[in-house]
Amino acid sequence: MSLMRATTESSGPITVMIVDDHEVVRRGIAEVVDRSENLNVVAEAGSVAEGLRRAALVQPQVILVDLQLPDGTGIDLIRQLKAAGATSRPIILTSFDDDRALAEALDAGAAAYLLKSVRGAEISDVIHAVAAGRVLLDERTVTRRRAEHEDPTADLTPSELRVVDLIAEGLSNREIAERLSVAEKTVKNHITSLLAKMGLQRRTQVAAWAAGRKNREWSSEGR
Structure with a gap:
């Protein structure tokens, strides 16, 4: 700019x-x-x-x-x-x-x-x-x-949405794998896919987005 x-x-x-x-x-x-x-x-x-x-x-x-x-x-x-x-x-x-x-x-x-x-x-x-x-x-x-992105998670699969929620809880890839009963490599594949779909580059950005969503939900409930 x-x-x-x-x-x-x-x-x-x-x-x-x-x-x-x-x-x-x-x-x-x-x-x-x-x-x-x-x-x-x-x-x-x-x-x-x-x-x-x-x-x-x-x-x-x-x-x-x-x-x-x-x-x-x-x-x-x-x-x-x-x-x-x-x-x-x-x-x-x-x-x-x-x-x-x-x-x-x-x-x-x-x-x-x-x-x-x-x-x-x-x-x-x-x-x-x-x-x-x-x-x-x-x-x-x-x-x-x-218009460009009403919901960045709209294209995520149910498994990817679950991974987003677990990232928001602060779980590591290994902990997410244990929670979902899948291999850690599978979790990494999910994260790679959901990052691309959400237009993000890092896992920490997913956590920040999820935290923002939770704050907005709390704010809406309080109104």
Whole structure:
């Protein structure tokens, strides 16, 4: 992605706050942002409550928000900031490539939705674009993504779906083989097949997707 940067050095650096409950991840993102031209990380937070307090103090122009936080979600933080009259422009930065979360981010007022797997230069470009007033997340994006893959597990066999559930439980390949009474090689074959069908590359991505699904189910039950 290559986006025009509208902010110049004469207008001062773009102030950025990062909200992520994993300190190592947060610091890594902060280093990427601080190394970028004309960007300055002015605050960090690890929860919704802390994010609200620090945003009120430093009033950053852009906030990078993780989707999953210990006391709520990035969506919750964006909505509460908006209700409080904050002018900071939010960007969701998450590990979850999730269409429902994408739609909720749009509804809450997020200007962009980025995966943590993106290159540092792309994060920088998106921050510059959002600070300049651009919105990179719109209804067409959400609609297109839903049409492309409403359910990434739709093509999985019953055995592959069972393996996904067991991966979500944290079982190793050997433990899954024991649970299903099959050879470990069979489990590996199932994982290779389901990764291809789901458009994923690693076993850990399956676990992350399954965890996101469970969180969404709990959220729906609580409404």
